[in-house]
Amino acid sequence: xxxIYQTPRYLVIGTGKKITLECSQxxxxxxxxWYQQDPGMELHLIHYSYGVNSTEKGDLSSESTVSRIRTEHxxxxxxxxxxxxTSQYLCASSDDGGDGGGDNQxxxxxxxxxxxxx
Amino acid sequence: xxxxxxxPQSLIILEGKNCTLQCNYTVSPFSNxxxxxxxxxxxxxxxxIMTFSENTKSNGRYTATLDADTKQSSLxxxxxxxxxxxxxxxxxxxxxxTLGRLYFGRGTQLTVWP
Numbered sequence: 001x002x003x004i005y006q007t008p009r010y011l012v013i014g015t016g017k018k019i020t021l022e023c024s025q026x027x028x029x030x031x032x033x034w035y036q037q038d039p040g041m042e043l044h045l046i047h048y049s050y051g052v053n054s055t056e057k058g059d060l061s062s063e064s065t066v067s068r069i070r071t072e073h074x075x076x077x078x079x080x081x082x083x084x085x086t087s088q089y090l091c092a093s094s095d096d097g098g099d100g101g102g103d104n105q106x107x108x109x110x111x112x113x114x115x116x117x118x
Numbered sequence: 119x120x121x122x123x124x125x126p127q128s129l130i131i132l133e134g135k136n137c138t139l140q141c142n143y144t145v146s147p148f149s150n151x152x153x154x155x156x157x158x159x160x161x162x163x164x165x166x167i168m169t170f171s172e173n174t175k176s177n178g179r180y181t182a183t184l185d186a187d188t189k190q191s192s193l194x195x196x197x198x199x200x201x202x203x204x205x206x207x208x209x210x211x212x213x214x215x216t217l218g219r220l221y222f223g224r225g226t227q228l229t230v231w232p
Contacts (some may be wrong), residue, residue, distance in 0.1 A: 002157075004161075042122075042222040043162075090161050103167060104150050107220075109161030
């Protein structure tokens with residue numbers, strides 16, 4: 001079992017609220033990722049980070065923002081939630097493999113946050 | 119366009135039987151191909167990772183094959199168990215960036231019946 005944790009597991013909240021989804025890993029991985037997954041659909045990368053103070057947008061446009069102040073922590077924030085943000089959000093991390101690339105390293109996923117905006 | 123296609127979309131088998139899941143991809147350049155298992159309500163868990171030079175890799179009762187020439191991969195599950203019921207996701211990485219861009223399939227939903 002990988003040591004990566006997401007909270008909360010489930011969140012039902014009203015439109016317009018500010019939301020922060022937490023993700024922490026204890027493996028010391030430099031690379032971290034946020035994915036969005038809808039039922040029966042593929043995962044879509046929305047944010048990633050190479051390390052502390054590094055954040056990049058992924059392939060799927062998202063109104064969320066992320067921060068990486070500490071290696072182990074990669075929270076995702078929605079300033080004003082809307083029903084279109086309803087989805088499952090998965091956090092992952094990976095090692096760089098010691099060569100700076102890490103292309104052949106597996107990603108370790110948390111169990112996700114299922115977000116429902118009413 | 120870089121894509122990963124999986125078949126079948128869903129599969130039901132009886133406990134103890136074998137099955138094979140398929141993955142076709144058009145991703146180029148190619149770095150590696152991964153199979154993940156995702157239980158309902160959980161995050162994906164890595165089963166295998168294969169690079170260009172590897173054509174087979176096993177993890178217990180799971181055996182993945184790769185044909186980089188035809189851009190096809192399969193995941194064979196031997197002597198299935200109820201706990202094998204899950205979505206199996208094929209993921210292909212390119213070498214277009216240091217991140218190793220990942221292309222995800224939609225998964226095959228496997229159900230094992232007693």
